[in-house]
Each structure stands twice: as structure tokens, then as C-alpha cells.
Amino acid sequence: MGPTDRALFLSLKPAYAELVLSGEKTVELRRIRPRAAPGTLVVVYASTPVRAVVGTCIVEAIGSEAPAVIWNLHGQRTGVCRSEFNTYFYGRTIAVAITVGRPHRLERPISLDAVRQGLDCFAPPQSFRYLTPVQAMVLVPEQWTAHCIRAGVPALSQPTSVSITAE
Numbered sequence: 224m225g226p227t228d229r230a231l232f233l234s235l236k237p238a239y240a241e242l243v244l245s246g247e248k249t250v251e252l253r254r255i256r257p258r259a260a261p262g263t264l265v266v267v268y269a270s271t272p273v274r275a276v277v278g279t280c281i282v283e284a285i286g287s288e289a290p291a292v293i294w295n296l297h298g299q300r301t302g303v304c305r306s307e308f309n310t311y312f313y314g315r316t317i318a319v320a321i322t323v324g325r326p327h328r329l330e331r332p333i334s335l336d337a338v339r340q341g342l343d344c345f346a347p348p349q350s351f352r353y354l355t356p357v358q359a360m361v362l363v364p365e366q367w368t369a370h371c372i373r374a375g376v377p378a379l380s381q382p383t384s385v386s387i388t389a390e
Contacts, residue, residue: 227376230264230359230367231257231282232352233321239302240269244278244328248302252311253319256287257351264370265323266354266363268347275332279366280323293318327366338362 233251235243242248244267259265263282269275286293290312294305297320301308312318339345341361359367360378371378 225260225262225374227356227371227374229259229356230266230354230370231259232266232268232348232354234268234270234347234349234351237269237273240267240273240277242302243267243280243323244326246326248300249323250297250300250302251321251323252293252301252303252308253321253350254312254315254317255350256285256317256319257321257353259285259321261285262374264359264363264367265321266359266366267326269332270347273332274335274347276329276338276362277332278326278328279363279370280326281370283322283324285322286320287317288320290315290318293320296320297322329363333362 235251239248239251243251259282261282261284265280265282266276267278267280269277286296288296290308294308298305298308300322301320303311335347338347342358354362356367368378
């Protein structure tokens with residue numbers, strides 16, 4: 224899978240989404256490792272009560288190790304304290320660290336209702352899901368096009384007549 228084969232849609236608590244988009248949080252933690260190459264576009268969704276796509280960033284690296292190793296490597300960049308980290312990974316032998324960069328805040332967030340209108344019957348995941356290039360182009364066309372240009376790949380032209388307007 225290359226960085227333009229699909230986008231990664233990440234659901235984050237609003238406080239963590241804000242930290243990612245401000246650049247203060249550069250490592251997102253997960254219990255399951257997504258299959259995403261470095262350079263993959265990440266669509267950042269802020270969960271309840273915001274319930275909106277709020278920005279994008281890029282996967283720089285993904286690592287899987289024992290939780291203690293992940294904490295030692297990335298702890299200060301995760302946006303959580305050690306006790307929150309330990310609670311999240313309690314009973315787990317593997318922790319996943321997704322290093323992200325180039326955060327971009329959307330001028331106007333895209334509400335879940337608007338996302339569902341543009342991507343028929345879309346349900347945000349609890350953790351993450353993948354978006355096809357067409358879904359990424361419909362959801363965040365400017366960011367997907369810029370992402371493809373940076374990767375040296377032609378972006379899709381208008382893939383569908385569906386467009387999503389921010390609210």
C-alpha cells in the first residue's frame with residue numbers, strides 16, 4: 224500500500240484532535256496497528272460532542288512495541304500522562320504509536336451530518352478506518368489533491384458530483 228492508495232480516517236476525542244492540529248501531540252496511540260505507509264493522509268475526526276472532521280495530517284511513521292518501549296520512545300509527544308497511558312494499554316503486550324506531522328486545520332469543520340450526505344451511510348469508527356481515494360477526494364478535496372501532488376501522483380479529477388459543504 225502506498226501513501227496515495229487510501230487515506231486513514233482517525234477518530235479522536237476532541238481534546239486530542241485539538242492537540243494534534245496544534246502540533247503539540249505528534250504521536251497518536253492505538254491498540255491495533257493500521258496498515259498505512261509513511262506519507263498517508265490522515266483525516267482527523269473529533270468525536271462527541273464535536274462530531275466533525277476538523278483537519279488532516281500525514282503519517283510519518285508507525286511503530287509497534289511493548290507498551291513500556293512505546294512510552295519511553297514517545298511518551299512526551301502523546302498528549303497523555305503515564306497513568307492514562309497505562310490504563311489504555313492495560314493487559315496489552317503491544318502498543319502502537321502513529322507519528323504524525325504537517326497538521327492542517329480545516330477552515331470550517333465538516334459536521335457528521337454533512338459527511339454522511341457526501342459519503343452515503345458513513346459511520347465514524349471508534350478507532351480508525353480507511354477511505355478510498357474517491358472518498359478522500361469527496362471529503363477533503365483540497366487536502367487530497369495537495370497530498371497527491373506532493374507524492375507526485377495525479378489527483379483524481381472530480382470523482383463524483385457529490386460535494387460536502389462545511390457547516
